[in-house]
Amino acid sequence: MSDAGLALKLLQLNASAPFNRWAGFEIVSAEPGRVELRMEWKDDAAQYQGFLHAGLVGALIDTACGFAAFTQAGPVLASHFQVNCLAPAVGVVFHCKGEVLKAGKRQIFTRAELHAESKDGIRKLVATGETILMTT
Amino acid sequence: MSDAGLALKLLQLNASAPFNRWAGFEIVSAEPGRVELRMEWKDDAAQYQGFLHAGLVGALIDTACGFAAFTQAGPVLASHFQVNCLAPAVGVVFHCKGEVLKAGKRQIFTRAELHAESKDGIRKLVATGETILMTT
Amino acid sequence: MSDAGLALKLLQLNASAPFNRWAGFEIVSAEPGRVELRMEWKDDAAQYQGFLHAGLVGALIDTACGFAAFTQAGPVLASHFQVNCLAPAVGVVFHCKGEVLKAGKRQIFTRAELHAESKDGIRKLVATGETILMTT
């Protein structure tokens, strides 16, 4: 599939997920094995101190990883994901890059990095994560 | 602190988190080292197949673990969390029990189980997870 | 397969692994979905402070989980394992219980607890862990 074809498929997949629409996940780029997402800050996404909620941190990482896996293996289901919270997730925009580490016949290993962008445009690594997905 | 005092603190904490309010997380019970949450299904919480989004699965597990840690250590910050997706998270209500495994001076190790309840009231284990939190 | 048959199979499996023999892993009990191992302290198993090396902690957890999975799914291969180091692993004997959390057709989710036993016979939880295994 061409990169444009991949991007189109992912746009449809992303648009078909109600939570992704609510959260405002946007696909920035997609190529085989790599996908980048962005999400603008929204007040409803905060935990009690005003940082991005761990659920959203996890959702971004899981989605970037899942989309990266999709580019190589088609429909997949996450069976395990894990997140390192390196710094408070504070920013006006969040950027999440997912990539495939190893695509096997049954399992896809992926990892992602999440950067928070401040008002001044400075990006900071705030979380990393990994996801294991099963082919379907 | 009494169990009633703990419950009150957690209710305030939960109410102060915009994402928890949006998602509809409710505290069902709280005692030292153990907290149970519930969340009713909402359409905006779905991923593309209509299951509960992994982000919400993670948010429930992270929140139940964080609240359980709070009962023993006060304010804490998650540094790592991981989730096993055992079965599709499909149900009308979700129940998440978090418990403290080990509370150290600096780190709190916790784990949680997430059950999905069907229309018929049948509960099924759909995910397990663990969170490591730092005292503040 | 009977519990005795299971135990026999596991004894053969354990005896066929050179590292298990070197480390001195012994099977204490086996039933469908649950296996318990023990290992006596040996000086070569120490890290630099004299505690049981994390590699051995991981090996015990991985082996107890793998054997528990074997009782339900036959030959399996670990694809992911993780370990929480709750306390220094110091003792004269180590006891590791592994159990199956969910056995699917392709993936088996397992978890384990590692206790260290002191000279006085007191057991302390020093590590927990989880392993995801693939059927073969």
Added chain:
Amino acid sequence: MSDAGLALKLLQLNASAPFNRWAGFEIVSAEPGRVELRMEWKDDAAQYQGFLHAGLVGALIDTACGFAAFTQAGPVLASHFQVNCLAPAVGVVFHCKGEVLKAGKRQIFTRAELHAESKDGIRKLVATGETILMTT
């Protein structure tokens, strides 16, 4: 500390760990935030199929991560580690690179890659892992 000073400290640390000596872990290179280890195959390190035992895979990853953390934070203790088994660990030499992802005041986040080298000198990525360490 100079890179030579770091290397010397790590050589002493490595030599002081009985299990590292038994396994034959050697330090290949060390600089702030990065350490590379190697280990030659030995028959006692095998699991039942003749691959490198998961305990050794974990030990290499844990040690490379711990040494990388040591270069930036001095003495540390692992509190969590996890390993992705991407391919059977088969080879005559194993190479493990550990690096610091984020060094905080209390926690150090690290990751590592393990390559197996065949008789023909071909290296293959067989495992990745992450370790969270606490400063002491």
